[in-house]
Amino acid sequence: MSATAEKxxxxxxxxxFYRNKEIAGFANPARALYQAVRELVENALDATDAHGILPNIEVSIERDSVKQYVYRISVKDNGIGIPEKYIPEAFGKVLFSSKYVLRQTRGLFGLGAKMVILYGQMTVGEPAEIISAAINSRRxxxxxxxxxxxxxxxxxxSKGVWPNNTGWHxxxxxxxxxxxxxxxxxxxLDYIKRTAIVTPYANIVFKTPDGEIYTYLRVTETIPPPPRETKPHPHGVDLExxxxxxxxxxxQRLIDFISEEFQGVGNVIAERFLTKYGFDPSKDPKTLSKEELELLVKALKEFNEFRKPRADHLSPIGAELIKIGLNSILKPEFxxxxxxxxxxxEGHSIIVEVGIAYGGSIQPSEEVVLLRYANKIPLLYDEKSDVAWKVVSENIDWSYYGIVFPAPLxxxxxxxxxxxxxxGVGKESIAEVPxxxxxxxxxxxxxxxxxKLYLARKQKEEEMMRKAVTIIKYVPEVARNLAVLSKANPVRIDEKELEMKIFELVKHKYGEYLNNISSPYDIVIGIE
Ligand SMILES: Nc1ncnc2c1ncn2[C@@H]1O[C@H](COP(=O)(O)OP(=O)(O)OP(=O)(O)O)[C@@H](O)[C@H]1O
Known part of the structure; x- marks a missing residue:
């Protein structure tokens, strides 16, 4: 038997990625359409809010009138634009990105836009079109x-150039x-809606192939502080x-290298660190041997006197904006x-934010409705394998907080x-990091x-209301009986007046629960 040689x-x-499109989220036509919209919208948002620009994003998907399986996606933003010389590679070279720096952006891999174009090329074969003007570009x-x-x-x-007369970017x-x-x-639709929840400062218009238009208008002009680039923390380094x-x-000296290139290390700490581990502070870092490098990495990870990683370069959404977003889209009661x-x-700062919305327009369901986000990206797939799902479904006993499912939570x-x-590179779920x-x-x-506090307060209010209503229910009857008894009395008592007087007395005691009730007759009708 002759063995064939491996090639x-x-x-x-x-x-x-052309061969393995599934791992980037392009597994089938439905998933690919979702992923394509997502990648382009995320780039649009990175180009706006991450630079302090209030986003205006227009998304449109049109179905081809002849080939019904072909969809034309267009995403337009008012972001910083792309300098002309980078446009071809930003959209035509896989793993080319402006985001390979330590900065909190939605984009990370330098892959998304190219995957959309590659997938389009494989399935439809038309070139993608990119129109862009960087800020202050005259063209x-x-x-x-x-x-x-x-x-x-x-x-x-092909390539085209126009004068930028209106200053568009x-x-x-x-x-x-x-x-x-x-x-x-x-x-x-869920993706767009969930994006709108965490970007209440954005205008997002989405035109569907069915001709529907979904509009999420800006409800606040407050925008989270843009993320800033940072340096690595010593605890996060490896040999490479x-x-x-x-x-x-x-x-040119180890001490300068340690104090200038890392975050959280001043001169004093750098010196103490180098002395502790026996490094010569004035040694040229470029002359370190392989063994010395290994030792340095181990020491950098181990030394516990460095300042903790800073987080002021991050851009959390902020509790207020989360509340505004949840209120405006979900319309809850709480x-x-x-x-x-x-x-x-691993040497990087992480900030976790949590929001809760209850009741109102939220439909009761058997499970918590979980809205997951990472760096402001809504995560919709693989929910059950995400660490946040584990927390809300396994770690928390909701009955302790007064929640009984089905609940509007x-x-x-x-x-x-x-x-x-x-x-994975599709960015759909987050690992269970303790x-x-x-x-x-x-x-x-x-x-x-x-x-829980809100629900307890609400329950108490309802109890007081019930109590007050029960008492008031009898006001007309008690008043009538008192009036009958008083007939024996020479002083005439007006029955109606008496009813109102007793009602006022009860209202005085329970007034805060009876805001909408101005006469005992309102109640008699309302309580049955
Ligand atoms: N709408 C846009 N406005 C400005 N720059 C953009 C826009 N879309 C893409 N870019 C530029 O093109 C680069 C490549 O985009 P691409 O989507 O391929 O990767 P990425 O966003 O860097 O990372 P990821 O693969 O994680 O999305 C971006 O880093 C950005 O510099």
């Missing part, structure tokens, strides 16, 4: 682009892909990172939210940070306690 070759990142550029999968580079099909991306609107519709940092640093203090995960969990432990799980649990308990 070896390497493939480009574009080809890898608007338009590129029609395809991706050279083998070479992982953009193919520019922003980006519009148009791409045709195979989709399945009927199966994706609910998820896409330290090598890169050393190759890029301008510092809402509360909390932004927890930062915690540290929604919990919002937002995790933000420069490193999020997503379970420190994050604990924070979510504490946050949920905090807002659940506030709901």
């Amino acid at each position: 070896f070759r390497s493939i480009s990142p574009a080809e890898f 608007i550029y338009s590129y029609r682009i395809m991706i050279d999968v083998r070479e992982n580079k953009p193919i520019i099909v 922003g980006t519009m991306v148009k791409v045709a892909i195979e989709g399945d609107w009927s199966r994706a519709k609910q998820k896409i 990172l330290i090598k890169t940092m050393i190759s890029e640093t301008k510092a 809402v509360d939210a909390v932004t927890r203090k930062p915690v540290v995960y 929604a919990i919002l969990v937002h995790i933000c940070g420069t490193k999020i432990p997503y379970k 420190v994050i799980e604990k924070e979510i649990e504490e946050g949920v308990r905090q807002v659940a306690r506030s709901l």
